Amino acid sequence: MSEPSEPADLKHLEELYRETEYWHVNTGGKTIHAKRMPGRYRSYKWFTMLVWLSFFLGPYLRWGDRQAILFDIPGRQFHIFSVTILPQDVWMLALVLLFSALLLAFVTSLAGRVYCGYFCFQTVWTDIFTLIEQTLEGSPVQRAKLDQSPWRGRKLAVKVVKHLLWLAISVITGISFTAWFGDAYLLWEDYVTLQAPTPAWLSVLVFTGFTYLFAGHMREQVCFWLCPYARIQGVMVDRETILPTYDFARGEPRGKLKKGSRTEGGGQGDCIDCRQCIAVCPTGIDIRVGQQEGCITCGLCLDACDAIMDKIQRPHGLIRYASLDEVEGIPTVGVWRRPRVLVYFFIMLASLAGIVYGLTTLGALELKVLHERQPLFVIQSDGSIQNKYELKILNKSNDDMHMRVSASGHPALLLVGVDQDFTVPRGRVGAYTVFLRIPGARLATERLPVTLRVQDRDHVQIFAEYQSMFFGPESRP
Amino acid sequence: MSERKNPATGHDTGHVWDDNLRELTNQPPRWWMICLYLSALFLVVYFILYPTFPLISGSSKGVLGWTQMKRLNESVADIQAVRAPFENRLVGMSAEAILANPELANYAVRSAKVVFGDRCAPCHGTGGAGNPGYPVLADDDWLYGGSVASIEQSIADGRAGMMPAFAAMLNEQQLDALSQYTLALSKGEGRADGQALFASQGCGGCHGADGKGMPMLGAANLTDAVWRFAPGTVESIKYTISNGVNAPGHEGTRSATMPDFKNQLSATEIKKLAVYVHKLGGGQ
Numbered sequence: 001m002s003e004p005s006e007p008a009d010l011k012h013l014e015e016l017y018r019e020t021e022y023w024h025v026n027t028g029g030k031t032i033h034a035k036r037m038p039g040r041y042r043s044y045k046w047f048t049m050l051v052w053l054s055f056f057l058g059p060y061l062r063w064g065d066r067q068a069i070l071f072d073i074p075g076r077q078f079h080i081f082s083v084t085i086l087p088q089d090v091w092m093l094a095l096v097l098l099f100s101a102l103l104l105a106f107v108t109s110l111a112g113r114v115y116c117g118y119f120c121f122q123t124v125w126t127d128i129f130t131l132i133e134q135t136l137e138g139s140p141v142q143r144a145k146l147d148q149s150p151w152r153g154r155k156l157a158v159k160v161v162k163h164l165l166w167l168a169i170s171v172i173t174g175i176s177f178t179a180w181f182g183d184a185y186l187l188w189e190d191y192v193t194l195q196a197p198t199p200a201w202l203s204v205l206v207f208t209g210f211t212y213l214f215a216g217h218m219r220e221q222v223c224f225w226l227c228p229y230a231r232i233q234g235v236m237v238d239r240e241t242i243l244p245t246y247d248f249a250r251g252e253p254r255g256k257l258k259k260g261s262r263t264e265g266g267g268q269g270d271c272i273d274c275r276q277c278i279a280v281c282p283t284g285i286d287i288r289v290g291q292q293e294g295c296i297t298c299g300l301c302l303d304a305c306d307a308i309m310d311k312i313q314r315p316h317g318l319i320r321y322a323s324l325d326e327v328e329g330i331p332t333v334g335v336w337r338r339p340r341v342l343v344y345f346f347i348m349l350a351s352l353a354g355i356v357y358g359l360t361t362l363g364a365l366e367l368k369v370l371h372e373r374q375p376l377f378v379i380q381s382d383g384s385i386q387n388k389y390e391l392k393i394l395n396k397s398n399d400d401m402h403m404r405v406s407a408s409g410h411p412a413l414l415l416v417g418v419d420q421d422f423t424v425p426r427g428r429v430g431a432y433t434v435f436l437r438i439p440g441a442r443l444a445t446e447r448l449p450v451t452l453r454v455q456d457r458d459h460v461q462i463f464a465e466y467q468s469m470f471f472g473p474e475s476r477p
Numbered sequence: 478m479s480e481r482k483n484p485a486t487g488h489d490t491g492h493v494w495d496d497n498l499r500e501l502t503n504q505p506p507r508w509w510m511i512c513l514y515l516s517a518l519f520l521v522v523y524f525i526l527y528p529t530f531p532l533i534s535g536s537s538k539g540v541l542g543w544t545q546m547k548r549l550n551e552s553v554a555d556i557q558a559v560r561a562p563f564e565n566r567l568v569g570m571s572a573e574a575i576l577a578n579p580e581l582a583n584y585a586v587r588s589a590k591v592v593f594g595d596r597c598a599p600c601h602g603t604g605g606a607g608n609p610g611y612p613v614l615a616d617d618d619w620l621y622g623g624s625v626a627s628i629e630q631s632i633a634d635g636r637a638g639m640m641p642a643f644a645a646m647l648n649e650q651q652l653d654a655l656s657q658y659t660l661a662l663s664k665g666e667g668r669a670d671g672q673a674l675f676a677s678q679g680c681g682g683c684h685g686a687d688g689k690g691m692p693m694l695g696a697a698n699l700t701d702a703v704w705r706f707a708p709g710t711v712e713s714i715k716y717t718i719s720n721g722v723n724a725p726g727h728e729g730t731r732s733a734t735m736p737d738f739k740n741q742l743s744a745t746e747i748k749k750l751a752v753y754v755h756k757l758g759g760g761q
Contacts, residue, residue, distance in 0.1 A: 372604060373604075374602070374603040374604030374606050375602070375604055375605070375606030375607070375613070375615055378606075378613060378615045378616045378758055378759070379613075379616060379702055379703060380616055380617050380618070380702070380703070380759070381616070381617050381618045381698065381701035381702060381703055382701065382702065383701075383702035386615075386616070386758060386759075388615070388758055433756070435758060440702065
């Protein structure tokens with residue numbers, strides 16, 4: 001057998017093997033200093049992390065004379081570009097939550113914890129924090145050494161700078177969060193002049209504290225011990241879900257690659273036990289054991305392994321996105337033939353349809369009518385029966401509305417108590433009392449359905465109706 | 478979690494159960510102990526600051542001097558501060574002026590609702606629905622006038638109905654005829670025999686020659702559909718004519734007395750109540 005071309009990078013490999021002593025599976029007792037390696041999934045990650053820029057920049061967008069997206073809690077209004085959502089429309093929030101939950105379930109059943117690995121703020125912030133750490137303190141090995149070394153000189157300086165940078169990011173995070181709930185520019189002014197309201201300061205404090213604690217200190221421990229989604233998402237995954245998976249058929253039996261070992265050993269698999277997959281893992285797990293709760297499916301071990309495969313001139317994909325069935329050689333099922341996926345998808349679609357329906361039929365006007373029960377009716381001097389109603393009119397538009405009230409349901413129905421049109425201020429609920437009268441002789445029944453209608457005088461197409469009841473005395477024999 | 482923080486080699490209490498479960502005498506975690514000490518410290522601080530301990534002459538006072546009564550008074554002051562801008566404007570205004578101002582009228586209605594429930598509803602019913610023997614306030618029939626000023630006066634000074642008892646002056650037949658006539662009046666009809674009696678007995682002196690009543694005297698309008706003493710049947714009418722209203726010395730006379738509230742309520746409260754009653758449904 002002719003001498004196969006030995007991997008050119010064997011010298012480098014030996015270096016990696018020396019490192020392996022250092023890479024241990026995470027048991028929670030030690031700080032994880034994950035190695036950073038470039039690669040395809042690393043690039044995806046940068047791209048998906050950019051989503052969070054909108055969190056920082058979003059509050060500064062304007063729409064007309066106000067903030068484009070503003071969750072005005074004291075004013076009880078949500079503004080999202082041209083749409084204004086009032087508490088009465090809050091049922092849509094339930095659908096938004098349902099949609100988000102089902103989107104998570106749908107994606108997770110297809111490709112595992114995509115949210116965890118690429119989008120979650122815990123993952124993203126931790127990644128940024130460790131990037132800062134690496135820039136200041138050096139490689140994982142150097143960092144571990146620095147942690148062991150006594151507190152003086154360079155260590156002190158480097159650590160202080162690192163924690164200050166972390167805190168700065170945490171403060172910006174907190175301020176950005178609050179900026180969604182008040183005018184961002186005015187809020188900044190308040191922060192700079194130390195005049196912000198107490199809830200704002202408290203929010204910033206809490207967000208700063210938890211960002212610093214979670215992203216700086218707890219990191220993967222949050223995923224392991226705090227985050228409920230780690231547990232919930234596990235049940236959405238099945239044998240057909242594609243996940244970062246170690247192709248054990250190809251990799252085993254693993255063994256260290258030494259000069260000529262591949263040719264001599266013969267039976268050895270592709271895994272050369274370099275432990276690089278553990279080295280780069282932000283949660284410090286060994287993917288070769290199989291899918292596990294600690295895996296946030298970030299794909300960084302795929303990059304690491306592919307890089308090694310390049311070095312030893314073996315094909316990519318020893319660790320790759322694959323379903324358990326695929327790795328075990330069981331024929332895979334099409335996405336649309338998996339009931340779980342379909343159920344998730346259609347509930348998701350239904351909630352989305354509800355949101356779209358809600359947003360397209362946001363009326364400008366809402367009317368509720370409360371019939372006075374004490375007394376239910378009153379006999380007037382002229383023998384007519386009078387009922388009292390309280391109209392609650394909600395003006396959801398951006399202009400004051402001039403209302404006209406009318407009633408129907410009986411030919412002799414007389415509306416009393418509103419002599420002229422009245423105004424409902426924009427974004428407010430107005431309460432108005434009106435009386436309906438029917439001559440006693442004309443009222444044949446004890447109760448009668450009546451319809452009250454309010455109409456905008458200036459825009460006749462804007463109106464609302466409410467059906468109520470008209471009560472009279474017990475019908476006499 | 479890390480093994481080193483919780484060595485299983487420590488001493489145990491000697492309790493062993495289920496073969497191998499031992500109760501160790503390890504220290505509780507440090508955070509737990511810190512919380513314990515902090516809560517003890519909290520207790521001491523609280524003891525110093527607040528009333529805590531029962532003594533013979535009442536509880537210990539605490540250096541902050543906090544009491545529930547002070548807290549209540551603060552809350553009352555808070556609510557009064559919210560109402561003050563309205564209340565101050567109401568002081569110099571007449572009830573008519575308040576009624577004419579939608580904002581103030583709205584305030585008066587909302588804030589008088591409680592007072593009405595306490596003082597008026599026991600007789601007149603919630604929402605002025607009326608009770609047997611007590612007039613409905615939500616209709617448009619007013620014994621003493623339905624203007625807001627008249628209502629204000631009724632509340633401040635009280636009212637007492639007066640009608641003589643005719644049992645001694647009229648015989649049974651005459652009483653029947655007069656009762657029938659009164660009932661007919663409310664239906665817009667007339668009866669000759671009754672009308673003669675009505676005139677000869679001087680009923681018109683109070684109820685008016687046309688029977689439409691006199692608010693000055695509190696005499697009821699007999700031509701409308703509302704009865705001061707329900708139900709509007711011949712028997713009921715006959716009883717009223719026979720026994721009168723507040724007729725002195727007559728046993729079984731109808732009682733119609735409203736107490737005055739000027740000594741129990743402030744002038745502003747009375748004005749607010751007047752506006753409230755006026756807006757119940759029949760103010761004029």
